[in-house]
Amino acid sequence: MHDRVCAVVLCLVWVAELVLIATPVPALALAGAAALAAFLVLAAMRTGGHIRALFVVVVAASAAMAWWNEVPQALWHGFERAQIFGAFLPSVLLLRATVESSPRLERLRGRFVRLDPATSQNSTLYGSHVLGSVLNVGAMSILAPVVARGAGDGQRRLLASSAARGVGTAVMWSPFFVAIAFSSQLVPQAPAWQVMAVGVGLTAIGLALSHLLYTPALGRAGFLDSVAQLRPLVGPTIVIVASVVGASVALGLNGLQSVAVVVPVFCVAYAAALGGRAARRIARRTFESFAKLADELFIVVGATILAVTVSALPAVQSLGASMTPGMISGVALMASVIFTLVGFGLAGLHPMIGIGILLPVLAAGDFGIHPAVLVATAVFSWGLSASISMWTLPLVSASIHFGVPVRELLTRRSLAYGLLYAIGGILYLGAVNAVLGPA
Numbered sequence: 001m002h003d004r005v006c007a008v009v010l011c012l013v014w015v016a017e018l019v020l021i022a023t024p025v026p027a028l029a030l031a032g033a034a035a036l037a038a039f040l041v042l043a044a045m046r047t048g049g050h051i052r053a054l055f056v057v058v059v060a061a062s063a064a065m066a067w068w069n070e071v072p073q074a075l076w077h078g079f080e081r082a083q084i085f086g087a088f089l090p091s092v093l094l095l096r097a098t099v100e101s102s103p104r105l106e107r108l109r110g111r112f113v114r115l116d117p118a119t120s121q122n123s124t125l126y127g128s129h130v131l132g133s134v135l136n137v138g139a140m141s142i143l144a145p146v147v148a149r150g151a152g153d154g155q156r157r158l159l160a161s162s163a164a165r166g167v168g169t170a171v172m173w174s175p176f177f178v179a180i181a182f183s184s185q186l187v188p189q190a191p192a193w194q195v196m197a198v199g200v201g202l203t204a205i206g207l208a209l210s211h212l213l214y215t216p217a218l219g220r221a222g223f224l225d226s227v228a229q230l231r232p233l234v235g236p237t238i239v240i241v242a243s244v245v246g247a248s249v250a251l252g253l254n255g256l257q258s259v260a261v262v263v264p265v266f267c268v269a270y271a272a273a274l275g276g277r278a279a280r281r282i283a284r285r286t287f288e289s290f291a292k293l294a295d296e297l298f299i300v301v302g303a304t305i306l307a308v309t310v311s312a313l314p315a316v317q318s319l320g321a322s323m324t325p326g327m328i329s330g331v332a333l334m335a336s337v338i339f340t341l342v343g344f345g346l347a348g349l350h351p352m353i354g355i356g357i358l359l360p361v362l363a364a365g366d367f368g369i370h371p372a373v374l375v376a377t378a379v380f381s382w383g384l385s386a387s388i389s390m391w392t393l394p395l396v397s398a399s400i401h402f403g404v405p406v407r408e409l410l411t412r413r414s415l416a417y418g419l420l421y422a423i424g425g426i427l428y429l430g431a432v433n434a435v436l437g438p439a
Helices: 002-022 026-043 049-068 073-082 085-100 104-112 117-135 138-147 153-171 178-186 192-214 220-228 231-251 255-274 276-312 330-347 351-364 371-388 393-402 412-436
Strands: none
Touching (some): 002 255, 026 073, 026 276, 049 073, 085 138, 085 255, 085 276, 104 231, 117 231, 138 153, 153 371, 178 192, 178 255, 178 371, 192 371, 192 412, 330 412, 371 393, 371 412
């Protein structure tokens, strides 16, 4: 009963935000805020104790900064900005439920059965990347039962690591992860599609490093055979991602709004094509998953309030005048951000918190970094942390689905991958920044 009430309340938030994207209605915005607050109160019973504690600490710190600097309105503005996630996250869950009901997934499972260990490892990497770009960590629940069937302990570790890296590299460019959605809204000058375009290059670096470090003996024929198994997924993924980007550019929507608007249209149309029974199954799965958003919304709301509060501080707003790029800027600054955020991730701090503090500060100053590159730097740090930190959801999910202790996924090779990926990403981001320029 409690979960049902939570789901109904979140549905109200979802509908309110979709209407508000089309037209501003102050009374509806207030009603949506009240519904989101009610969801958080109800969801507090479901969320983990450490998430509740983190939320309290973050909001208390934000309130203290707002009170001390006489900007109490920043707290409300932060909560208002977080409301759009009440439409973004349900839309992503609807997409997940729709994809999981697709007949294409059964065809995909059949394709994976005949693969040898090396090819299977590569297919897991790319399969988790393509599926993960839409389903996030839900991709592992589809792949693991197939690719890990009959695998020994060593092979399961390699497959789990591949799945985590596949999802981690999808973070770099996919609009259906919170990473781009959250980070880009902190820097409005950086359209989500530009961040995605920069992220494609970062993804290519990660996939290339995975091949060199994990499957160097896989020949051209084996590589092509492994990625060919994913053919049923490529077309639909390209169509929906292109539609999200197109809506963002044509309608002037940010990344969050574009996903919230486009995804339900596709999902409803596809569910109708599958028939009434499938449509009801999709609706039921989506509704049942809403109460499970407790942790995500607590983190998102807390981090957004913190970020907006930090950006409203007079000291931050005057940072551009008081701090010169000569102190630290460009590639050196990007490297510092990446190693700091990944280090925090390895220590167990969610990337959203560090990004929520750093991006408003960096966006306020003239540090010689193009806005899209700045956001891509934050997203890269998020994705890299997700690939190698045993505190992050991709590694934890890979551990569970592949039956491998999470500590066994943190190895010298995975740390070498992380270090080389960080260096490659810094060089790439520096080159892109040089091309785009700081403005």
